[in-house]
Amino acid sequence: MATGFPYEIRDVDPETNRQLLRDFTGERTGFLKVGPQEWLLASKYRRLAAEVYNFKVRPDDVWVVTFPRSGTTMTQELVWLVANDLDYKTASKVDLLQRFPFIEFSIVNHDDFIAELKAENAGSPGAQATLDSLAASQVDVLDQAASPRFIKTHLPLSLLPPDLLSAGCKVVYVARNPMDAAVSFYYQNRLLRNMGYVGDFPKYWDYFQKGLVPWCPYWPHIIEAWNQRNNPNLLFMFYEHVVKDMPGTIRKVAMFLGKQMTDAQVHKLADHMHIDNFRNNPSVNMDVLDKLGIISKNEQSFIRKGKPGGWASEFTPEMKESCDKWIEENLSNTDLRFPW
Numbered sequence: 001m002a003t004g005f006p007y008e009i010r011d012v013d014p015e016t017n018r019q020l021l022r023d024f025t026g027e028r029t030g031f032l033k034v035g036p037q038e039w040l041l042a043s044k045y046r047r048l049a050a051e052v053y054n055f056k057v058r059p060d061d062v063w064v065v066t067f068p069r070s071g072t073t074m075t076q077e078l079v080w081l082v083a084n085d086l087d088y089k090t091a092s093k094v095d096l097l098q099r100f101p102f103i104e105f106s107i108v109n110h111d112d113f114i115a116e117l118k119a120e121n122a123g124s125p126g127a128q129a130t131l132d133s134l135a136a137s138q139v140d141v142l143d144q145a146a147s148p149r150f151i152k153t154h155l156p157l158s159l160l161p162p163d164l165l166s167a168g169c170k171v172v173y174v175a176r177n178p179m180d181a182a183v184s185f186y187y188q189n190r191l192l193r194n195m196g197y198v199g200d201f202p203k204y205w206d207y208f209q210k211g212l213v214p215w216c217p218y219w220p221h222i223i224e225a226w227n228q229r230n231n232p233n234l235l236f237m238f239y240e241h242v243v244k245d246m247p248g249t250i251r252k253v254a255m256f257l258g259k260q261m262t263d264a265q266v267h268k269l270a271d272h273m274h275i276d277n278f279r280n281n282p283s284v285n286m287d288v289l290d291k292l293g294i295i296s297k298n299e300q301s302f303i304r305k306g307k308p309g310g311w312a313s314e315f316t317p318e319m320k321e322s323c324d325k326w327i328e329e330n331l332s333n334t335d336l337r338f339p340w
């Protein structure tokens with residue numbers, strides 16, 4: 001147990017680790033299982049666990065917390081613009097990664113992988129510094145950042161500072177149905193070389209159901225936040241609702257952050273958030289990572305289809321059947337229900 005961190009961190013068993021390292025080629029050392037839920041995280045989390053858990057929150061921090069591929073990026077942009085009085089000028093000039101740091105980003109940027117990218121980018125001094133910053137702890141950056149801070153994480157609530165909600169931070173949690181989240185994460189894990197997934201989707205889905213994809217297990221991640229949905233400092237939303245009713249979502253977020261918006265402002269922001277505009281917005285579509293060579297060619301884009309229900313074409317009838325059972329089992333002890 002690391003000092004100042006209450007949970008056990010252990011290595012995944014050697015055989016599973018060998019398989020995972022073969023399929024997730026961005027990680028080089030091995031995966032960890034953390035705490036009683038056995039959260040699966042990359043090896044660098046061992047160094048970061050206590051730092052994040054003991055991170056000094058400030059009452060005016062705004063966090064976006066999600067299981068990966070649940071609409072994090074669009075929620076970050078929406079939250080940032082609402083909180084910053086619709087400052088589109090800064091939003092277009094400063095990359096979202098900088099405006100809204102990803103607190104555990106360093107753990108998916110393995111030091112060996114970053115060293116390889118530095119060699120690939122040997123001719124570019126600017127790229128060297130950016131790559132170093134991707135491998136370094138964002139906790140230090142955030143400690144030095146001016147308030148109000150905007151913080152993204154995929155870590156579940158139980159691995160975050162225990163005073164997060166009681167200190168007054170505003171937390172927006174977005175959940176997405178597990179099939180679409182898994183399909184979307186699969187394509188993203190193929191796309192991003194720091195994840196470097198090389199297997200097919202059926203194998204990925206098998207890992208996902210077994211909690212062997214980074215930031216899994218899926219269910220406790222969602223349920224921990226669902227159980228806090230009545231906390232006045234946590235706004236729980238479903239991706240499916242967000243895309244169905246963007247103006248309604250904007251109003252909800254504005255009310256949560258104590259901001260007033262006119263109808264015209266709401267509609268302008270809804271248009272800004274439209275996936276077609278989002279896809280072409282270099283400030284949110286991971287253009288920075290593309291320039292560094294972290295994005296693979298010939299894979300689906302980071303901002304992909306942006307529609308609920310796309311999973312159906314990826315699942316065989318057998319996968320769907322076992323998935324239905326898995327969902328039923330996991331929903332039996334909770335009143336959480338997805339709007340699909």
Ligand code: A3P
Pocket residue numbers: 066067068069070071072073074180183184185187243273274275278302303304305306307310
């Ligand atoms: P798909 O891969 O299903 O298209 P995250 O930001 O958490 O990584 O989530 C990514 C998912 O949100 C992707 O889903 C992506 O296409 C979708 N997305 C991103 N921007 C969106 C937007 N403006 N509207 C709707 N969906 C969006």
